[in-house]
Amino acid sequence: MNKKIILINNPAIEMVQGFHSNGIASGIKKNGNHDLGVVFFDKECDGFGMFTTNKVKAAPVLVSKKHIKNKIRALFVNSGNANSCTGESGFNDAINICKEIGESFNIPYTSVIPMSTGVIGQRLPTTVIKNGIIKISKIINEPNDNQFVKAIMTTDTKMKIYGVKVKTENYEYSVIGCAKGSGMIHPNMATMLGFIFSDAVISKSMANKAFRSSIDKSFNSITVDGDTSTNDSVFLFNSNCANNKPITSSNADYKLYEEAVQMVASQLARKIVEDGEGATKLVEVEVKGAKNIKQAKQAAFSVATSSLVKTAFYGEDANWGRIVCAIGYSGIPCKPENIKLYFDNLLLFKNGEPTTFNEADASKILKKTEFKVTVDLGIGNKSWTVWTTDLTNEYIRINANYRS
């Protein structure tokens, strides 16, 4: 880690200047868990969003894609209902949420980003949400223990928040983010949401650049079951409240900012994978020695999404064959003779055939809860890393029996 970037031990969104948040149990979730959260921004912020590539987009995604072009004053999230596949009525519900927020917080409704996650194909309980918004508007400045982060959870077993402080001789600012997991939602979707907040002073174009490159290497490089939901979205909001000299070009200060944002995004992405449904292992898959980034990425995802590979991780067996096979059918040009395959530092495959590796050594690596698979294609110098999980009986149980 760069010495100028310092881990915040117990991060909270409020530590970033200009942001206030809270979360409550409004009654959307039948079990009484937290389900409604708001982050209120003291002043107009620049917002950046990356949205699901799924052609079927949930109503809040459609609204957020419009609103993100404006200056942003508030973020709304409800869990328990994704407001997806709800037609025009659902779209109007999302707009009305923005209007409720606008009224309760006295801001333009077009400056509100609405997000929803949970069951799809059901209308939102609008009265419940309206009451929730009024309630939360009264306690938005009260100290709370990351209740917002709690409110965005669905099948997540842990709250996911991570933050760093960037500190130089001349200035100091924070980058803190939270996320909810790609565990499948009761009962329908594998929604992944990420929100990153910063008070750094930075131009819109430079922040956008840092955001896109960071998300590509983090949220866009994880997989639990390969499905892309109708609601997946990641955001960065900048309050520009800190005391640093405005970042307006790709200088050293920019690099520091980008590094900080990427660190937060990567750690949140890792937390999502770690908490993937039924997952017992976090596996880093790096494909290197590729001709270009695109091919490295394609090969890495082919390995990371293979049911056979993921089941083999669960079985804790050194099944190099399934990995070589997944590289082979990934669609990239490659020759088995050039491929080298490692589990951590143990070489298992080269010259088109397995090495005489020691089974016990391989087994020791696979029994760990975190390990790395490296595939060297041997035809270039580009690489890409993807994080994945094992595929377990527990995954099947969660996803087969969700309504029972």
Added chain:
Amino acid sequence: MNKKIILINNPAIEMVQGFHSNGIASGIKKNGNHDLGVVFFDKECDGFGMFTTNKVKAAPVLVSKKHIKNKIRALFVNSGNANSCTGESGFNDAINICKEIGESFNIPYTSVIPMSTGVIGQRLPTTVIKNGIIKISKIINEPNDNQFVKAIMTTDTKMKIYGVKVKTENYEYSVIGCAKGSGMIHPNMATMLGFIFSDAVISKSMANKAFRSSIDKSFNSITVDGDTSTNDSVFLFNSNCANNKPITSSNADYKLYEEAVQMVASQLARKIVEDGEGATKLVEVEVKGAKNIKQAKQAAFSVATSSLVKTAFYGEDANWGRIVCAIGYSGIPCKPENIKLYFDNLLLFKNGEPTTFNEADASKILKKTEFKVTVDLGIGNKSWTVWTTDLTNEYIRINANYRS
């Protein structure tokens, strides 16, 4: 079924004029099961092959791709060892098998198609195989109860053979095929092998045309776990021994031949899916109303390979949302407003939202061991059908614990 195409009740490869087969337990498999089979052709046959698109191709695939260009006299298959990822030595082993067959059956070694399926990364036991070939050459004409079909099995729980007789006023010929399944091989690969034999008299180019179109709609339209192995191969062999007028153009006789070959290929493909590892359901996924075949196929495979969709089938719950979602991220242009989704004849989704379908009706369909999912994209008139299975705990058990 065309009235001129008659199902053969207890098919055997020997019923096709010009072919003789047998299978034995040679000792490759430690458990003493059948593991070595040969089909011997009385005269030179035209052969057609489609091979795995995996860039990592097993040695026998490399040899077969060469030999298939020649006139063919024999087919060799061993199970229990895939001769894959075995480097140059493995390639030489495959060539030597052809030479052994050539010597024992007194035919050119370049007229032999060798195939292997089973564990990868291990050298073949060449002496065991040599002795097996000598033994089988002595009993190749003896009556046997499809021992060849038994010898090609790996984790298959059932022998897979299917055949039809084409009978008109003027002529009669047979099309009989056998296959082994895409269940994962102990311990490594999901190899799928298919062999179709016919005695129809047909030109090489017309037989090739029928073969390619049939395989595309059958073996290339099934999925168990989305992985493409290093050994997948399907073949058609024509002995030209029957009494029909040679088929040399796309006339009615050709259509009949194509229909017969496709019927055999489709039934074998279905049998493979039905017997997929851990599968409890066979699900037909048809995407229709597409702009073109390519998009229909892409969308159908997106649904059929989704872990979420397949787990939902296992859970027997009417999870239309996961299917709409899989269509949405399939990469084809589509609008949710145009999509209609059916389970058998029950409409679950239209106009961008779920219908008010009766849960009990949906549940009744999902509890069946076979049912159909139809997605109408509503933007064209092309369609494609894919067969898939549910994703079950048993799949995880088989594939996680294969060495324990």
